[in-house]
């Protein structure tokens with residue numbers, strides 16, 4: 103086992119820099135190369151993180167035997183192609199969310215990782231959030247009793263990541279706020295419930311702000327293509343019936359007139375004994391003087407590293423990652439089902 107995982111980062115836009123920064127602070131990893139198609143961004147990242155090997159074409163990294171792993175932070179339509187190429191070149195892969203454009207692509211990625219026996223993990227950072235970890239520990243201890251329903255949401259008031267960027271074009275992103283934000287909350291919620299098997303999905307999507315040129319924020323670095331500026335949703339709602347009979351409601355928005363005093367994102371679970379609410383982590387239950395709210399601030403119980411540190415130790419030690427590729431595939435199947443249900447106006451049955 104090498105002492106340090108030698109990593110290359112592909113894509114140094116908004117989030118690739120975050121990967122580089124995490125790698126810089128990870129004692130068991132070294133960022134040894136970068137690949138980025140935009141020459142200014144490539145130079146900026148290489149200079150800032152003092153990386154001598156910088157490439158315009160990620161293929162140049164693949165046959166370099168002293169690179170053990172790639173972290174991938176490129177627009178969504180490139181996830182599957184780059185992840186599969188990297189895995190076939192025997193590199194471990196940390197892939198940004200969403201896993202792919204659809205479940206067919208995601209299944210191919212998972213299959214390739216299995217075949218090549220490489221570590222694959224989707225960078226679902228909310229799983230590594232302290233509040234998520236505390237919530238999971240409380241849930242697994244049974245403090246909520248029987249949990250029968252969950253609500254998860256991410257409701258931005260004005261947060262479309264640049265109209266006309268790849269984020270707002272279905273052919274490059276796969277979808278709007280559901281794909282971008284919903285994937286975080288859905289993954290976290292199902293992880294907390296410990297159940298990714300879903301019986302059916304019923305959903306609706308809307309595009310009320312983007313098409314009018316409203317609700318933008320300036321996230322993202324990729325070039326803008328004005329030809330097809332906005333053909334995704336900026337609001338969605340979905341009802342999931344899990345195999346166990348439990349239900350989940352997911353609500354997401356990039357832009358909308360939401361209350362200004364409410365949480366922007368969260369996961370709320372209701373049980374027969376108590377309720378749990380994230381973020382922040384709080385427990386609601388009956389107390390001696392009526393209902394009591396307990397603000398949870400327990401020490402971190404597991405996976406105290408961030409997602410990059412965790413991926414690095416899994417790749418070095420051959421451990422199974424906290425975010426199992428099979429779970430990410432199931433989340434991708436749910437995204438597909440949400441869009442199918444919204445397009446057809448019908449409930450979608452799974453498995």
Ligand SMILES: NC(=O)c1ccc[n+]([C@@H]2O[C@H](COP(=O)([O-])OP(=O)(O)OC[C@H]3O[C@@H](n4cnc5c(N)ncnc54)[C@H](O)[C@@H]3O)[C@@H](O)[C@H]2O)c1
Nearest residue numbers: 113114115116117137138139140175176198199322323324
């Ligand atoms: N986990 C999170 O919280 C989180 C947050 C933001 C973004 N993301 C994800 O990260 C990914 C990137 O998002 P972003 O916000 O950084 O986008 P971005 O547009 O800011 O950056 C993407 C970068 O990839 C580069 N690129 C495009 N094609 C390339 C190729 N073939 N080879 C190398 N580089 C290439 C672009 O030039 C750009 O610099 C997306 O999948 C997004 O969903 C995750």
